[in-house]
Amino acid sequence: MTANDDSFTNWKTREEIAESMIPLIGKLHRERDVTVLLHSRSLVNKSVVSILKTHRFARQIAGEELSVTETLPFLRALTELDLGPSQIDLGMLAATHKADDRGLSVEAFTAEAVAGATGAGKIERGEGRDVVLYGFGRIGRLVARLLIEKAGSGTGLRLRAIVVRGGGDQDIVKRASLLRRDSIHGQFQGTITVDEASGTIFANGNAIKVIYANDPSEVDYTAYGIKNAILIDNTGKWRDREGLSKHLRPGVDKVVLTAPGKGDVPNIVHGVNHHTIKPDEQILSCASCTTNAIVPPLKAMDDEYGVRRGHVETVHSFTNDQNLLDNYHSSERRGRSAALNMVITETGAASAVAKALPDLKARITGSSIRVPVPDVSIAILNLQLERETTREEVLEHLREVSLTSPLRRQIDFISAPDAVSSDFIGSRHASIVDAGALKAEGDNAILYLWYDNEFGYSCQVIRVVQHVSGVEYPTYPAPAV
Template identity: 90%
Template sequence: MTLNDDSFTNWKNREEIAESMIPMIGKLHRERDVTVLLHSRSLVNKSVVSILKTHRFARQIAGEELSVTETLPFLETLVALDLGPSQIDIGMLAATYRADHRGLSVAEFTAEAVAGATGANKIERREPRDVVLYGFGRIGRLVARLLIEKSGSGNGLRLRAIVVRGGGDQDLVKRASLLRRDSVHGQFQGTITVDEANNRIIANGNEITVIYADDPSQVDYTEYGVRNAILIDNTGKWRDREGLSKHLRPGIDKVVLTAPGKGDVPNIVHGVNHDTIKPDEQILSCASCTTNAIVPPLKAMADEYGVLRGHVETVHSFTNDQNLLDNYHKADRRGRSAPLNMVITETGAASAVAKALPDLKAPITGSSIRVPVPDVSIAILSLRLGRETTRAEVLDHLREVSLTSPLKRQIDFTTAPDAVSMDFIGSRHSSIIDAGATKVDGDNAILYLWYDNEFGYSCQVVRVVQHVSGVEYPTYPATGV
């Protein structure tokens, strides 16, 4: 047998193992509301090849590829346990088991690591929480995809309605088509049908009512069977408490804004300050995509090295706020053609840092350049640190943060030497550290942070909504196990 034959046989064996994992992952998700992760990446509804690629990606974080032969025993043990709703990272289970020297079997170690989600300790499956989308543009449709994807267990969040302004003939069909096909993010994973008689879009069995209204005051959501819902405002039309309070109509309990909030509206970056949300808070903001990209690594650096001052330069993909061709715009430069120009503009991300990290006293400045790409941006974060360090130390620290810290869902890490922006379309992290571009000289550090400013940000929005809805289930093993 040749070496190539050996490699091919090994691949087919791993394919077979990954194939055997799919029904176990699906059963845990549907029957017990357990989401199986691999280094913070969900394996629910993933293909054989996707499962194998996710295992291989672990080499960029942990330094070596993770094999399905190593994770399968942990998954088999999970299926046999009396688990309650939770998220369980089999990559972390494998890594922590490897570092454990007590001589426990995989079954014994796993049972101990997830004990908080088993038997008398497990939490009850919660009733679905209604969600309404106000606006159905770039972020609205991606949030809809995520909500539909996460409704597979029948629990958690349930997208009940979308509010839009009337668009004329075939409006419902056209909006359904925009949800079905996306030029950047590809095809919707599932089936979408249109029920024009009842103004509904049915996506993977989820019946979503489309409500036509020009103003929040025109809608009584209880008429559509919506109760105690969280409304996600994707329009950005109202950004202060007074304006957003217009959404607190019958059937709506809380309002989440997908833009930076003004005044006393809390700006929340999940993973950093979501625990500060007061239970009775009805109005909050998920800040901006750029704020979500820079705040987690900024916190990671400040916690370890201290930060005296910083500047962020954002090279940002163009957005729908800009013109396709030169035309009038109220802003100074955004009227110039977005696909043809680099456009200097402002960013509020630097000032928003203070809301998300109030303990960070370092001044942070910022500016932005819009460039002719439709998605994925990069933030260049230049920091003056509180002590001198080395490039190797910084990279080791950030790699570890992306693997084991409470920020592992926000911060990703890549060592790919030829990485470019298109490689990060669909990333569910809010920030990806580019190891190869990182520069450190004494107490000066420059971090290059990729981020899918559409999808990665939408994932952060959904995490905040899960948290305030009470359906954000605990993750095991806990950090430090």
């Protein structure tokens, strides 16, 4: 047998193992609300090839490829446990078991590592929480995809309705079509049908009522059987407490804004300050995509090195706020063609840092350039540190943060030498550290942080909603603090 034959046989064997993992992962998700992860990447509803690629990607951050032969025993051990709703990381289980010197079996080690999700201390599955989307644009449709994907057993977040302004004939059909097909993010993973008579979109069995209204005051959500709902406003029309309070109608309990909040509206970056949300807070903001991209790595650097001052330059993909061709715009420069120009514009991300990181003493400034790509941006974070360091030390610190810290769902890490922006379409992290581009010398460090300003941000929004709804399940093994 040749080396080529050996390689192909090995591939087919790994395919077979990955195929055997799919029903186990699916059953845990549907029946117990357990999400199986691999280094913070969900394996739920993934294909054989996707599972294998996710295992291989571990080489980018952990230094060596993780094999399905290593993780399958841990997955099988999980199926034998009486698990409650949780997120369990197979990559972390395998890594911590390898580092453990007690000689425990996979079964015994797994039971110990996820003990908080079993027995009397486990979370009991609830009735679920209603969610309403106010607006159905770029972020609204991606949040809808995520809510439908995470429906699981039906006891978590439930997308009950979307509220939009009437758009004429076949409005609901056209909106369903935009949910079904996306030029950037591809096809919806599942089936979508429309009942025009009842004004309902059915997506993977989820019945989503389409409500037409020009103002929040026109809607009584209880008339649609919606109660105690979290409303996600992705229009950006109202950003202060007075405006967003219009959404607090019968059937709606909390309002989450997918744009920077103004005044006393809390700006929340999940992973950094979501724990500061007061239980009785009814209105909050998820800040901006750029704020979510820079705040977690800024916190990671400040915690380790201290930050004296910094500047963030964002090279940002164009958005619907710009014109395709030159035309009047209320903002300077944004009236010029987005598809043909680099456009200097403002960013509020730097000033928003203070709301998310009030203990940060450093002054952070910022500016932005819009460029002719439809998605994925990069933030260049230039920091003066309180102590000197080396490039190797900073890389090792950020790599470890992306693997084992409480920020591992926010910060990703890649060392691929030929990575470009389109490689990060669909990333679920708030930002991705580009190891090859990072610079550090003395007390200066320059971080290059990729982020999918649409999908990665939408994932952060969902995490905040999960937290305030009480269905943000704990992750095991627990990340290092």
